[in-house]
Amino acid sequence: MIDFDQGEEDTRSAPPWMATFADLMSLLLAFFVLLLSFSEMDLERYKTIAGSMKMAFGVQQQVKVDDIPKGTSIIAREFSPGRTIPTPIQQVQQATQDTTRPSLQVGTPEDTLAELDDEQTRALLERKLAALERETAADAEHLRRILAEEISKQNVDIESEGRFITIRIRENGSFPSGSATLTADFLPVMGKLRAALAEIPGEIAIEGHTDDVPISGGPFQSNWALSTGRALSVTHELLRHPSLEDRRMMVVGYGETRPFTSNDTAEGRAGNRRVEIVVRQALSVSEE
Template sequence: MIDFGSEEEENRGAPQWMATFADLMSLLLAFFVLLLSFSKMDLERYKTIAGSMKMAFGVQQEMQVEDIPKGTSIIAREFSPGQARPTPIRQLQQQTADTSRPDLQVGNPDAPPLTAEEAEKARELLEKQLAALERETAADAERLRELFEEEIREGQIEIETNGRFITIRIRENASFPSGSATLTEGFLPVMGKLRTALADIPGEIAIEGHTDNVPISSSTFPSNWALSAGRAVSVTHELLREPGLEDRRMRVVGYGEIHPLADNDTDEGRASNRRVEIVVRQPLVEGEEAP
């Protein structure tokens, strides 16, 4: 039994039982320190908690913008809150902090400006590269002309080039009945040859339907827009009917009567305007998407 002592003894200092209590607390503290030193951290749980904290304390402010964001890169599709660092990627950057100015500067703004001689050499180099690419496009078009020599002679199709564009023009007289979007049986072999040829030519493929200005109104096609789009879809379906072409390269457009080739005042002009064009758009830089 612990004797707590008299009131006079208490006034002289701490009671004797405090020494036992202090020893007990010290032992408990040492015990928990040892337990903590022997414990292991759950890394997966720590990463989960850290990730949640990172998301919770991210960018909190939202701003309403009316203009198109003027980013520092034509390649990046999203903005990052990280610190910007120079990269070897070609960039488009504004020359001023004034966001109302539309002028952009190509390249690294910290780099010294090109001299007149260097700029002229760069321009000549770009012109040579573009000319070489256009020669490749012309060679692809020439192979198509050799392959479809008979169809071109009979007036079924036409093949033209413009820069990095190849246009294969399908005439209505051999491909579609009047007012219909169903390909004729006799033109299906030509579509098979086109499918094989286009598989070997790089670039995005746009199937564009066109009509003359004579109004059409039927249960199937209420307007020239519907007829032009229907014919473009029919050509696309036939090109994709068998393996060879990737559907991700294809794009279907119906222009109706808004892009005539000839005057609609004559029968010959209206016949020229009724057509489906297969436009192959090849990229201006190797490895990039077509324009």
């Protein structure tokens, strides 16, 4: 048994301040335990905040190889951290333009499957568009055969470009000078045109045009009124039979603002006095 000298301080015990410190730590621990026991955690709010932080710092979502990854940049379209570099790791990762999934990369690398898909899609769309334009050209040729006599007399012109067919009715033989009433000799032509347009799909815009000579006197106050009146006369004549639906029609009066040729000569002004029937066909069958 070891006998300690009563005159020396016992150095094996803790300093007196340690007891106070331990009491404070115990009280603080009990205090935070009470705070935690009284608190309530909103799980949905926590998930929302955590998801926002994840998106803000650009964390991508990993998907299985059989599920195509999709997404665009969540930061800015002009920002891209760099192009992907092929690695020996057997993983399939790809960026697309769909917004259902996030992706850090803007655009598609030249050597990715996504770009190959875009090229194939573009080539397919070009082939479909070319086929649709051929259909429009065939419809225009059908109209030329029907109106061959009027075309030979230079009373009507027919043009096609892309998915548009323009039937140009000249003032000569269709309207008296300064009038918006169709001549009786031209009404049979309107009948043939009505029957042909009923078989051709697309929206129909009837557009009236005049030359730049101001109107003085008569029932029309301006070239705007004359061009609109002539377009309305053609529209009313086309709708005389229910074979054409009025929901396909649109009437526009341009006055002298869109000349077809120059107004410097008498022949040019005569060519500008016209009514154009523009058939606007859709780019796909579902849009008809």
